[in-house]
Amino acid sequence: MSERSFEDYKLSDEIRRALALLKYETPTEVQSEVLQVALGNQDVVVKSQTGSGKTASFGIPICEMIEWEEKNPQALILTPTRELAVQVREDITNIGRFKRIKAMAVYGKEPFAKQKEELKQKTHVVVGTPGRVMDHIERGTLVLDQMKYFIIDEADEMLNMGFIDEVEAIIQELPSDRVTMVFSATLPKDVENLCHKYMKDPINIEIAATGMTTDTIDHYLIEVKEEGKISLLKDVTVVENPESCIIFCRTKDHVDTVFTELDEANYSCERLHGGLEQEDRFAVMDGFKRGNFRYLVATDVAARGIDIDNVTLVINYDVPMEKESYVHRTGRTGRAGNKGKAITFATPYEGKFIKAIERYIGFEIPSMEAPGHEEVTGRKAAFDEKISGRRVVKNNKTARINKDIMKLHFSGGKKKKLRAVDFVGTIANIPGVTADDIGIITIQDNLSYVDILNGKGSLVLQAMEHTTIKGKKLKVSKAIK
Structure with missing residues (x-):
């Protein structure tokens, strides 16, 4: 640092x-x-x-x-x-x-x-x-x-x-x-x-990669046969009981299979892969950031835009075929000074891929034993209690900076010959408001959006209900987003 x-x-x-x-x-x-x-x-x-x-x-x-x-x-x-x-x-x-x-x-x-x-x-x-x-x-x-x-x-x-x-x-x-x-x-x-x-x-x-990959992330390897992965996944998640977890799979079919298994077991989970509609993918990512669910099952590419500081566990359900993918996957945890853990499931035939990854990252990934029946049973009550609750997001950067910002929606735009300067001039004339309280202005054909900063949103909203812009009376409301 x-x-x-x-x-x-x-x-x-x-x-x-x-x-x-x-x-x-x-x-x-x-x-x-x-x-x-x-x-x-x-x-x-x-x-x-x-x-x-x-x-x-x-x-x-x-x-x-x-x-x-x-x-x-x-x-x-x-x-x-x-x-x-x-x-x-x-x-x-x-x-x-x-x-x-x-x-x-x-x-x-x-x-x-x-x-x-x-x-x-x-x-x-x-x-x-x-x-x-x-x-x-x-x-x-x-x-x-x-x-x-x-x-x-x-x-x-x-x-x-x-x-x-x-x-x-x-x-x-x-x-x-x-x-x-x-x-x-x-x-x-x-x-x-x-x-x-x-x-x-x-x-x-x-x-240097070493400071990030070993100081902030604990890496582990568990050997397992392909048919034993789902059972192992459930045991590992019970014992680890993460605040937030991404489970990486090699294909979208694997994502669908793992998601269905976890969903049926009442996990708070969603899936992310290229086969989903784009709108759904963005909704899933946004939901994960907001803490609406705890487990995300994803393919490599689909999860590349996830920037969340408190993912505590990454599970490689499938070993990545490309060594670079291991770095990108495990880099989803241990971010912004937080400690993270990465656990990779490897079948007996995937030794060559593991060796290639180890050569690339510069250290041997230590093996760990699969959790035993007694350990899983002992941790189940705490797991059940946590999984029934919503994940608490401690560090949602966007929510924090947006706290004092209100986006206003106006029912007029370019077709009414309105320009950004018209909004600035009118709003800055409201008592207690200056041009510094006005943020980004977006003007479309028939509507406009204006960000009001510094907690002045309610004041401006109230005043604009009775104020004209360029001689035009517009409907004004708090924008949904």
């Missing part, structure tokens, strides 16, 4: 205030190393494990350096999955909340027209998957003229998923006088080649 403080960096009051609310007190090692380089507008290549705080390491400098007045996007962040795009967008929004930074996520399987309309508005940061980002560039809906910052997040995973050509095509469309940052848990040759080809004398930062 770094000895530095966020006070050591030249950050605006708005960013400091957001960091304090998010309880970002001391920079993690990757944040400490990257911040000073990024704030100096230098290219950087970062090799750092998942869970090390890397999103904030690029999110903080981006939010700090963006010019609010500029209408067109100034930062583009590429992620391998939709889920991760949504998570990064949320993190950027939280960090830039009081600077009124507008971030949006673009990804496939969501209506293109909806994203096109949103991109017409002032947007500071675009986070997206390569395919949909390229679509917007080709159709002229994503303007690149003002792009000053380009970030590739989880570059190794991006290449594993076959996005290399699209990533290169996007880079070639960007202005040459930009800052480029590449983040990756591993640095395979293809990633190194990409960096060498498109970056300007990048600073290389490598955060």
